[in-house]
Amino acid sequence: MDWESVIGLEVHIQLATRSKIFSGAGAAFGAEPNTQACGVDLGLPGTLPVLNREALRMALTFGLAIEAEIASECRFDRKNYFYPDLPKGYQISQFEAPVVKGGAIVISAGEAEQRIGITRAHLEEDAGKSLHEDYAGMTGIDLNRAGTPLLEVVSEPELRSAAQAAAFFRELRALARYLRISDGNLNEGSMRCDANVSVRRRGATALGERTEVKNLNSFRFIERAIRHEIARQIDVLEGGGEVSRETRLYDAERDETRPMRGKELSDDYRYFPDPDLLPVRITEALLAEARAQVPELPRAKRRRYQETLGLSAAEAWQLAEEPSMAAYFEAVAGAAPPRRAAHWMMDQVAAALNRSGLDIAVCPVPAAQLAQLLQRIEDGVVSGKIAATIFEVLWNEGGDVDAIIAERGLRQLSDADALTGIVAQVVAAHPGQAQQFRDGKAKLLGFFVGQVMQATAGKADPKQANALLLKALQDP
Amino acid sequence: MAPAANIAALRHGLDAGDYSARELAQDALGRIEAANPQLNCFITVTPEQALADADAADARIAAGNAGPLTGIPIAHKDLFCTAGAPTTCGSRMLAEYVPPYDATVVARLHAAGAVSLGKTNMDEFAMGASNETSWFGPARNPWHRQHTPGGSSGGAASAVAAGLVPLATGTDTGGSIRQPAAFCGVTGLKPTYGRVSRYGMVAFASSLDQGGAFGRSVDDVERLLQAMEGHDPQDSTSAERPATTRTAVAGMTLGLPREYWNGLDAGMAQCLQAATRELEAAGCTVRDISLPHTAAAVPAYYVVASAEASANLARYDGVRFGHRAEAPKSLDDLYRRSRGEGFGAEVKRRILTGTYVLSVGYYDAYYLKAQRVRRLIRQDFLDAFGAVDAIVAPVTPSVAFELGAVQDPVAMYRQDVFTTPASLAGVPAMSVPCGFCDGLPTGLQLIAPHFEEGRLLALGAAFQHRTDWHLRQPPA
Numbered sequence: 001m002d003w004e005s006v007i008g009l010e011v012h013i014q015l016a017t018r019s020k021i022f023s024g025a026g027a028a029f030g031a032e033p034n035t036q037a038c039g040v041d042l043g044l045p046g047t048l049p050v051l052n053r054e055a056l057r058m059a060l061t062f063g064l065a066i067e068a069e070i071a072s073e074c075r076f077d078r079k080n081y082f083y084p085d086l087p088k089g090y091q092i093s094q095f096e097a098p099v100v101k102g103g104a105i106v107i108s109a110g111e112a113e114q115r116i117g118i119t120r121a122h123l124e125e126d127a128g129k130s131l132h133e134d135y136a137g138m139t140g141i142d143l144n145r146a147g148t149p150l151l152e153v154v155s156e157p158e159l160r161s162a163a164q165a166a167a168f169f170r171e172l173r174a175l176a177r178y179l180r181i182s183d184g185n186l187n188e189g190s191m192r193c194d195a196n197v198s199v200r201r202r203g204a205t206a207l208g209e210r211t212e213v214k215n216l217n218s219f220r221f222i223e224r225a226i227r228h229e230i231a232r233q234i235d236v237l238e239g240g241g242e243v244s245r246e247t248r249l250y251d252a253e254r255d256e257t258r259p260m261r262g263k264e265l266s267d268d269y270r271y272f273p274d275p276d277l278l279p280v281r282i283t284e285a286l287l288a289e290a291r292a293q294v295p296e297l298p299r300a301k302r303r304r305y306q307e308t309l310g311l312s313a314a315e316a317w318q319l320a321e322e323p324s325m326a327a328y329f330e331a332v333a334g335a336a337p338p339r340r341a342a343h344w345m346m347d348q349v350a351a352a353l354n355r356s357g358l359d360i361a362v363c364p365v366p367a368a369q370l371a372q373l374l375q376r377i378e379d380g381v382v383s384g385k386i387a388a389t390i391f392e393v394l395w396n397e398g399g400d401v402d403a404i405i406a407e408r409g410l411r412q413l414s415d416a417d418a419l420t421g422i423v424a425q426v427v428a429a430h431p432g433q434a435q436q437f438r439d440g441k442a443k444l445l446g447f448f449v450g451q452v453m454q455a456t457a458g459k460a461d462p463k464q465a466n467a468l469l470l471k472a473l474q475d476p
Numbered sequence: 477m478a479p480a481a482n483i484a485a486l487r488h489g490l491d492a493g494d495y496s497a498r499e500l501a502q503d504a505l506g507r508i509e510a511a512n513p514q515l516n517c518f519i520t521v522t523p524e525q526a527l528a529d530a531d532a533a534d535a536r537i538a539a540g541n542a543g544p545l546t547g548i549p550i551a552h553k554d555l556f557c558t559a560g561a562p563t564t565c566g567s568r569m570l571a572e573y574v575p576p577y578d579a580t581v582v583a584r585l586h587a588a589g590a591v592s593l594g595k596t597n598m599d600e601f602a603m604g605a606s607n608e609t610s611w612f613g614p615a616r617n618p619w620h621r622q623h624t625p626g627g628s629s630g631g632a633a634s635a636v637a638a639g640l641v642p643l644a645t646g647t648d649t650g651g652s653i654r655q656p657a658a659f660c661g662v663t664g665l666k667p668t669y670g671r672v673s674r675y676g677m678v679a680f681a682s683s684l685d686q687g688g689a690f691g692r693s694v695d696d697v698e699r700l701l702q703a704m705e706g707h708d709p710q711d712s713t714s715a716e717r718p719a720t721t722r723t724a725v726a727g728m729t730l731g732l733p734r735e736y737w738n739g740l741d742a743g744m745a746q747c748l749q750a751a752t753r754e755l756e757a758a759g760c761t762v763r764d765i766s767l768p769h770t771a772a773a774v775p776a777y778y779v780v781a782s783a784e785a786s787a788n789l790a791r792y793d794g795v796r797f798g799h800r801a802e803a804p805k806s807l808d809d810l811y812r813r814s815r816g817e818g819f820g821a822e823v824k825r826r827i828l829t830g831t832y833v834l835s836v837g838y839y840d841a842y843y844l845k846a847q848r849v850r851r852l853i854r855q856d857f858l859d860a861f862g863a864v865d866a867i868v869a870p871v872t873p874s875v876a877f878e879l880g881a882v883q884d885p886v887a888m889y890r891q892d893v894f895t896t897p898a899s900l901a902g903v904p905a906m907s908v909p910c911g912f913c914d915g916l917p918t919g920l921q922l923i924a925p926h927f928e929e930g931r932l933l934a935l936g937a938a939f940q941h942r943t944d945w946h947l948r949q950p951p952a
């Protein structure tokens with residue numbers, strides 16, 4: 001039987017504001033429990049929320065970047081439910097009048113680009129955390145996270161595979177980081193994803209009954225959990241059963257989803273406009289401020305890398321995913337051949353960063369020096385191999401590329417007379433091998449090139465050495 | 477230092493050195509000690525803090541930088557948060573609660589040098605019109621101790637009427653300043669919604685709650701208002717408006733809304749007609765007007781206020797502050813018993829009502845409809861103020877009733893028939909004493925357009941210039 005899966009994602013993006021969405025308390029990750037919660041976050045009687053303008057600005061920047069409709073006014077509502085880590089007994093969210101409506105995110109999951117519609121994106125406050133371990137049968141409540149600004153992005157059910165869902169999440173993360181509205185740190189929960197998953201027979205137009213799968217917080221988990229859930233639903237349906245509408249939790253250790261228990265959430269959140277917050281007017285000035293924060297976006301960047309710099313799709317993806325990587329790459333590619341720059345970024349630079357555990361943002365080799373080095377390869381001043389050595393020097397000791405080449409005598413031997421002499425010496429020193437070569441053992445050319453390189457400490461231009469050797473070996 | 481001295485006289489006495497702020501505070505504390513066992517108008521008296529503040533006021537006076545209220549005794553309704561002093565809201569839920577911060581109103585008055593003597597009794601969470609829902613028992617009416625002082629700010633009105641303090645803060649959600657002021661024969665002003673900061677006022681119904689002032693005269697209330705009002709960045713609904721200043725009275729047109737006057741009790745009508753003639757004598761002209769949606773105000777008010785209360789009171793869950801049930805067996809048991817034990821019957825009734833009107837299937841029929849009615853009522857006032865400068869009306873349908881006389885909750889809600897319309901419209905309104913029926917005071921309600929408190933003060937002062945109802949004192 002042929003099945004089609006229908007997936008919509010709800011992604012909570014933690015906005016990188018300095019303070020919380022409705023209070024002045026700090027919003028940094030990792031503080032001691034309950035040290036970053038003020039009276040407003042604790043829901044103390046008499047306290048009132050005041051909207052953090054920067055959170056609103058970030059939501060608008062996101063909306064503009066996905067070419068959404070921005071309403072002239074948005075509003076906050078109360079979402080009512082009881083839970084110990086929800087201090088006020090309601091969450092301030094946006095229900096009727098979200099800040100962002102419509103727009104789209106374009107993904108490319110191996111195939112052609114695909115436009116995934118965004119239903120809405122709204123601002124809300126995060127709840128605290130319930131800590132079920134370490135308290136001997138009791139539950140600890142940490143309210144540091146309470147009041148942290150979230151942008152909840154809801155996609156249309158237009159994703160058709162687990163891979164597409166993962167691609168959507170990846171694209172959204174890249175976008176959030178480009179827009180500098182979130183650090184996108186998945187380990188710290190800066191982006192959390194729930195998926196609405198259903199299946200239907202291919203060709204059917206009606207949607208099947210859906211389940212909501214929660215707790216998908218990495219690219220790998222999203223793909224695995226959705227794939228698992230699709231398979232489970234197909235099994236149920238092919239076995240003659242029915243999918244029941246429920247919330248399921250993904251267990252990464254067992255690689256399965258199971259019905260959620262414990263947290264008995266009411267279905268009726270009794271939303272109503274929060275009387276503590278007046279409707280927010282989105283002024284032209286605010287929009288202009290938000291628009292000024294929209295840089296070249298990942299998709300446009302990737303297209304430019306491919307079309308004007310001649311990179312492959314995979315190269316463009318890899319270099320454009322992280323804004324800091326892209327910035328470094330562009331600095332290098334602006335002063336050196338772009339394709340060589342791309343290869344070096346993904347090879348030597350990536351390996352060195354990996355080894356040292358550093359981020360590109362703090363790369364010890366300035367982009368200008370790398371560009372100069374690559375330009376010296378292009379100029380024939382150094383070979384690629386020597387350049388790799390110079391890169392190590394730059395990484396470990398710093399310095400200037402030309403100075404290092406000069407001081408250490410690393411300039412390539414391109415003087416034909418000098419090289420001809422060395423070639424003649426090498427051939428003369430290995431008469432047996434020279435004879436074998438002339439007798440047809442062509443592979444021995446490599447041996448001679450190696451000998452020349454050794455004799456010149458790697459400074460010979462391999463191409464030139466090759467040509468001279470052929471000549472010397474063929475007419476003794 | 478006569479108990480009934482007005483603020484101007486007290487200011488003169490303090491500045492002239494006839495008595496010190498400490499002596500004034502000690503005198504008032506002595507009277508509170510003597511009268512409170514009968515009147516029960518204070519829940520908490522804070523003599524140590526009062527004397528320390530009085531000493532600070534004396535130092536300011538000596539240094540020659542006293543403000544209008546420096547050294548003047550005051551009492552706060554027990555829902556204004558006071559750092560270090562209990563803030564009970566008249567509830568068992570908060571009977572032991574000591575806030576870590578001062579409400580903006582408290583902080584402003586403290587900064588002005590007013591000397592707070594303690595916290596006044598009130599209906600639980602400001603829900604009531606007779607003070608009988610207070611966990612601490614009802615305050616009593618100084619004019620007749622078997623009668624209610626009104627509610628919810630009954631303790632404040634009772635304390636001012638009995639001459640225990642010259643000034644008191646209160647809050648008015650649907651009449652909670654004006655009705656007790658009328659019942660106790662004092663002057664009470666509910667400012668425009670947004671005029672006075674709600675920060676630190678324990679919330680009942682956030683779109684209606686408004687802090688205001690009690691005094692023995694309009695002159696005194698004006699001084700208190702000027703020290704309380706003004707924009708507060710911690711309250712998003714507080715308005716940025718110029719300070720209140722009195723306008724001229726002569727030439728004002730006053731509207732008598734027939735929906736308020738028709739069917740009024742004969743004795744009450746007589747008092748109000750006489751009062752209206754005084755205002756005419758002061759240079760005003762009077763005409764009939766209509767506020768056609770008046771009858772819908774009480775039901776709309778109880779839907780909107782209860783809906784907001786159901787969310788505002790969700791934070792009292794026994795987890796972080798307030799009453800907590802002993803030895804809970806589960807989270808659910810903690811919630812149920814903490815709230816079951818902590819809240820009184822009227823509070824529970826309103827939480828249930830509010831939860832109901834916001835529920836799926838009832839939201840449109842109740843909450844949304846009530847909001848539509850609210851807009852119509854507001855429009856009634858806007859239309860009326862196109863033709864008149866202020867409105868003259870009764871405050872209550874009757875004088876203060878006997879404690880225990882009104883048992884039916886809906887009959888109690890009908891007490892608010894003349895006060896809830898101005899609350900729903902957000903316009904300022906004031907009650908001034910205008911006579912007696914059956915030996916109990918009656919009040920005249922003056923209502924002005926948004927942010928036109930200056931007109932109310934001018935009219936009230938002109939009235940009090942021509943009458944002496946506000947100078948009458950209850951039997952000792």
